[in-house]
Amino acid sequence: MSKFLAAGAIVAASLAAPQMAAAQSETVKQIEERGTLLCSGHNGSYFGFVEVNDNNEWKGLDIDLCRALTTAILGDPTKNQIVPLSWAQRFPALQSGDVDVIIKATGWTMGRDTEQGLQFSLPYFFGGAQLMAHGDLGVTEASGLAGGTICVEAGTTIERLVANYLNTENIEHNMVSYESAAELRSAYLANRCDAFAAWGPFLAVLRATEIDNPDAHVILDDQLSAEPIAAAMRQGDENFVDVVNWMLAALLIAEEEGVTSENVEEMAATPPNPRVARLLGAEPGIGERLGMRDSWAREMIAAVGNFGEIYDRNLGKDSPYKLERGLNNLWSHGGVLYAPILD
Amino acid sequence: MAVAEIIPPSRFETSRRLFLKRGFGSPGSLAISVIVFVVLGWIAWSFLDWAVLRAVWRQENVEACGQGGACWAVIDARHRLILFGTYPFGEHWRSALAALAIIATVVLSCLPAMWQARRLAALWVLGFASYYLLMEGSLLGLPQVTTDGWGGLSLTLFLFAAVVLLGMPMGLGLALMRRSEMPVVRWFAMGLIDTIRSLPLVTTLFTAAVVVPLFLPSWLEGDKIWRVIIAFALFFACYQAEVFRGGFQAIPKGQVEAGKALGLGYWSILGRIVLPQVFRHALPSTINMVVVTFKETAIVTIIGFFDILASGKTAFGTAEWAPYYIEVYLFVAAIYWVFIFSLGQYGEYLKRRMTLSER
Structure with missing residues (x-):
């Protein structure tokens, strides 16, 4: 309403x-x-x-x-x-x-x-769905996983994406679903799966933070989706x-x-080119046309970069x-x- | 010697003998007992080794984490997040006091000396008012914290206390309506109870939190937290009404008829004859309902509240602490256990107290 x-x-x-x-x-x-x-x-x-x-x-x-x-x-x-x-x-x-x-x-x-x-x-x-595999398998792309076991979180879009992708590419595989991300992770680390599928940034974060030796795991090149x-x-x-x-x-x-939170005031005082001048409100336009202040972008960059x-x-x-x-x-x-x- | 035969062995002595006889009497049971004890002992030892002996306790020593022992450093660093959610850091004393106010209110309500309608009402108004004033703050001249910022243990306790305290009278009302002699009232109560009971709690809460504001006028909408508490209390009331109904059915009709024959009115019969017995019969299931409700408050996480479980998840939701989720879950479980175990013990006490008259 x-x-x-x-x-x-x-x-x-x-x-x-x-x-x-x-x-x-x-x-x-x-x-x-x-x-x-x-x-x-x-x-x-x-x-x-x-x-x-x-x-x-x-x-x-x-x-x-x-x-x-x-x-x-x-x-x-x-x-x-x-x-x-x-x-x-x-x-x-x-x-x-x-x-x-x-x-x-x-x-x-x-x-x-x-x-x-x-x-x-x-x-x-x-970011999209990607696969992470144990490094000692020596694979860099999904075709190397033929005949292997792939773990996914149950009921997610990732599950469907992986199945679609691997079937289209004719890669034989066994899929095992786990209820939660924590279960999935421990199953993978316990070598019960050859690879596991998840949102790319999540995999990268996991590899960087929770795995003792990040080099022992590879994130495969295949982008199953790009969201x-x-x-x-x-x-x-x-x-x-x-x-x-x-x-x-x-x-x-x-x-x-190259305008950063540190040099933004300098840049606004002496803009190196007309684009920066317009961006930082040294030349009017960026504010008025949105119904806002001309200094909004300058203040924003000063605050968060x-x-x-x-x-x-x-x-x-x-x-x-x-x-x-x-x-x-x-x-x-x-x-x-x-x-x-x-x- | 004669004396020893006459005095019966103590209860401890009896159970000790029984234990030895049943557990180690024959070679077969001896073997099974030994295996069970070895396994249990091994489990207990590995847990102790993990949780205490090799554990890392302080945030400063976090580098030592992840080498086979528990990393309680995560609790050291993040306990305020778990206990208070995203409540502003400098104002945590308010959240802590508010939680204490709720605990005090619940504990006092449990004391038999308080069991008078007027005292209970005064206590609850006082308890909930102090909680709200402390948490919200603007009326006391403190910085305002809107309900979005409420979280952690304080929120869990508040939800629980509000749901039970609102739901209990509502449940009694529904149970009485269901026994009413007026068909319209009876059908209404039956319809409501059966409808709510046939919907999952998640659906009910989601409707209250998300769907209701789409059609209610904004002045009637109120804050999300109140809508959720009312919906949760209604859910609780519908189940509790059925618990009470069991209690009502256990009372012979003759008692009510005898009351009527003595010329007592509806409320006198209800208050002096029927209800005291209903409460006694309904007690075990009521305690059960209350305990279940305490645990079910965790479901509010799906409508975006930071109850203690959600705060716990947030506590390990950052790179530094991500590997130590087991420690956080154990900590939260221990908190749940303290409260629920106390509730159970109180139920036992009530049962003893109420059955005194029957001995």
């Missing part, structure tokens, strides 16, 4: 002020009135994306993106409120207004985009999607241009996980992340 109201409000607004270029988003207006941004957290942690540190504070890649968005809209990274949600609960919670946006390792699928009434931002992370991970929003507020998209774009542009800094801190080289950038690097460094044009 609130969806209809929101849709009605947008129709009314567009009839009343068709000439306004910088229409402010309804959601942003609510956030400003409330004074806090409601983001999704996870009860029970999700390595590198959502965690809680020893001082009971949230951290992780998804949390930092939420902080970035909070700074962009409200000018203060501490003004967000993380609402812990389970996987099943996240979409209904978004529709009922318990959160403003879902940034929670959520894949962009057609069903979610259409039937579930969601809108997705630019993807900010790419674009994006922020999800309620349908019907296009302007809010613009805000989230440009928040992500600004983080990527900052990385491309550019995309590379966020990645390195939570998943990459400055984190315990040491996850390679891989696909999640800028296009200019062999990845698939790129920003739209800031004109």
Whole structure:
């Protein structure tokens, strides 16, 4: 019902002020009135994306993106409120207004985009199902696993993906399902399976942290799927999607241009090129066209850093996980992340 | 010598003799006993070796973890997360006091001296009000913490106490309605009880947390935690109503008729004749329900609450502590055990107290 109201409000607004270029988003207006941004957290942690540190504070890649968005809209990274949600609960919670946006390792699928009434931002992370095998088998790709035993978590999309992939490639295999990730892990470590399948970043984190000798295990080259991970929003507020998209774009542009949390003020004072000048609000445009402050990107980068800094801190080289950038690097460094044009 | 024969052997002596005779009387039972004791002893020893002798206790010594002993350092480092969830770090004393308020409320409600409607009502209002004021904080001039930030043991205890205290009177009400002589009331109670009982708890809670706000007007919506408590209490009440119904059925009709013949009203018969016996009959199953409910509070994790089990999972949900999940689960299990064992012991005490009149 609130969806209809929101849709009605947008129709009314567009009839009343068709000439306004910088229409402010309804959601942003609510956030400003409330004074806090409601983001999704996870009860029970999700390595590198959502965690809680020893001082009971949230951290992780998804949390930092939420902080970035909070700074962009409200000018203060501490003004967000993380609402812990389970996987099943996240979409209904978004529709009922318990959160403003879902940034929670959520894949962009057609069903979610259409039937579930969601809108997705630019993807900010790419990860898919992969296989990890014992190093002493000497395999580097899935074809080497012919006749072997592959363990998966029961009832997940991964289970179906593995079966599809291996059957299409005509690789004979025995599949064993386990109820929980912990069981699966101990079965694999006890050599009851030759390989085990899971979400790529999860495998990498596991290999880096929980296995005594990481070199004794290989993550195979085969990408069984590549899921674009994006922020999800309620349908019907296009302007809010613009805000989230440009928040992500600004983080990527900052990385491309070498703008970091440390040099951002310098760069804003003496921009090396017109693109940086526009990004940091030295030339007007980036704020007004979104109905926001011209300084939003500058404040955001000062608070959380550019995309590379966020990645390195939570998943990459400055984190315990040491996850390679891989696909999640800028296009200019062999990845698939790129920003739209800031004109 | 004669004296020794007359005095019966002590109970300890009897069971010791019985133990020796049954366990070691014949070569076969001797062999089985020895094997069982060796295996048990070996298990106990390996556990002791793992959990105590080779364990690492302090956070500073975390490097020594993972070499065959338990890593209790994870508890040292993360116990505040397990106990208080994501409640702001500097405000943990509030969460701890609030948990104590709930424990005190429950313990006091269990004392026979408190069993008067007025005293119990005052106690519960006081207990829950102090919990809310401490946890939420803004009314006491402390920094506000919204219910999203509540978690850990404090939240588990609060959910449990609120569900049982709300659900118990509701259950009694439903049981009475189900016995009503007015068909509409009876059918309503039967319909409600059977509907709720035929739905899984997860569905009921999910509906209350997620679906209800989609159609309720926002002023009636309230906070998620209250909706969940009400739904959980309703679920508890429907089962408890059936427990009470068993108690009612055990009372011979003649007692009520005798009461009526003496000219007593409905409430007098109920309060002075029927209910005291109903409670006694229903006691074992009620204790069972209460214990089950304590454990079932963990299910709120699926609607995003940070109960103690979810906080525990979060505690090992980071690279540094990920390998030590067994230690965290054991810690949480020990906490559950303390509370549930106490509840069970209290049930035993009540049973003894209530059967005194029958001896």
